[in-house]
Amino acid sequence: MAIYHLSVSNVSRASGSKATATLSYISGRRVHDERRGETYDYGRKERVLRVGTLLPEGAPAEFADPAVLFNAVELHETGRTARPAKKIVVALPREFTPRQRVQALEEYIRENLNADGYAATYAIHEDREGNNPHAHILVANRQIDPATGGWARLKQRMEYVLDERGERVPLIDPETGRQKTDKRGRRQWKRTSVSLNPLDRKAKLKALRESWANTCNARLDETARIDHRSLEDQGSDLEPTIHEGYAARAIERAGGVSERCQTNREIRRSNSLLTAIRTELGRIFDRLGELFAAKIRQLRQRQARPEPAREPNWRYFEGDARRQLEADKADHTAAIRGKLMDARADVGNREEWWRSHGTEEHEAAKQIIDVARAASREARDANIFKRGRLLRNAEQVAGEQSEKLRGAVPWLEDTDIPADWDQANRFRMRTTKAIYDHDMQPRTRLVAELERRLEQAERAESERPSPEQVKALALRMAEQRAQAENPTQDTKRPAPSGDEPLDLSEPEDWGEASPFESRQAPRTKADLLNEIRQRTDRLTGQREAEQRQIDPWSAQPPQRRGHGR
Structure with a gap:
């Protein structure tokens, strides 16, 4: 899986490092330092896969040689604490092909370094086992002035x-x-x-980190994306791993146990366990939410829907349904058998018609072919002196008649009429048979299809109807009988969904008039209150009775209000 790594460090004379020595290390080449008169050769050539140098606009052509480039920057920087170069190390995703590695690196350098006037050399490395693909980018720590081609002046x-x-x-x-x-x-x-060197600014370093992630993610699948942000910036409380380093990994390769590698293994195990617990908790909460929502829907439907109607007594109609199904199968088989007889008769009638009349296409093709046959017969019967000319004429006539035949019978595959008499006769017979088969094909295909359907229908007729078919038909018969006996019952009335608006109209059992709209003889305040209380108690009792019909187990004994208040 792809991982993110990008680190930036200075090549500083104060710490004893030199740009030419660093170049020799990352490129695996011998590099001579002109300022100090020393030559560096660090080997490791077998681990270096590719070395390249990219220059900004206006840079001298000789800077394409990295040894010339970094000798030039070493000679230009004269201070004892000068930092002639910076080194950027990036991890290359294992999902990248060798071509994608080069493309990603060069795009990153052009957009983030060359565009700001910096020249850089990159080297792609792998470890001894061919793993851990990464790249070193050595950047000249001074911009190139595009107007002069020399080093730009650093502002402070x-x-x-x-x-x-x-x-x-x-x-x-x-x-x-x-x-x-x-x-x-x-x-x-x-x-x-x-x-004021841009590479020394914190904002530029953040931009370099983010740009490398974007460059890689543009070439990675969605499941292998990398993130330049730390776990803290991502809002994750997973524990970050520590830097292991070359020495710790060398201990592990030698069969030992490195303290740093062991710490990272414990951190990864802890993070994996935490992630698994969160995933499982997420599934549990999702399932609880689904169960809760389903229970709420069930309770609402239970309260809103009336008692389901009983299933009709379909057993009473079971025998009639079975006999009806068997009769339907027999009728279906008889209907197919009748269609098959008609189709066979149509085929026979068509054959008789063909023998006596033919078709328009057949007559047109016969006349066209006969013209060519006449020319070929004339060439065959001619003497030796005329035969050559008549043979050429027969070939010409055959070609012309072939064109007419293609226009008259466009679906015919073979329309090239031979110029020879015997071959023309055989062509005429083949054409007649082809036209006959083409004309009879829909009828013969219909006969074959009806024969297949008849075989299936006879096989189905010999089988007994399935219990599911019998029950379904018997239920329909029972429902039709119930509808006929009680036509006022609306069997298609939809069940309440529970979302209908409440009926706030006045109840119908108020009697002649509602106490709120009574305009009869005046009553005292006590009489009105007593009547309202009685009607309220009666309605409350009715609602409790309805509730017991819906859910008798949840009904509670009615609690009557005290009347002494």
């Missing part, structure tokens, strides 16, 4: 040194121990020179 500025609280650090006089002041009495603060 002075900034105040800030402490951990973000406040300026005072400049202390070592003799007095107090903060220094200038001639005007203004206090002095520590300042430092800051390089």
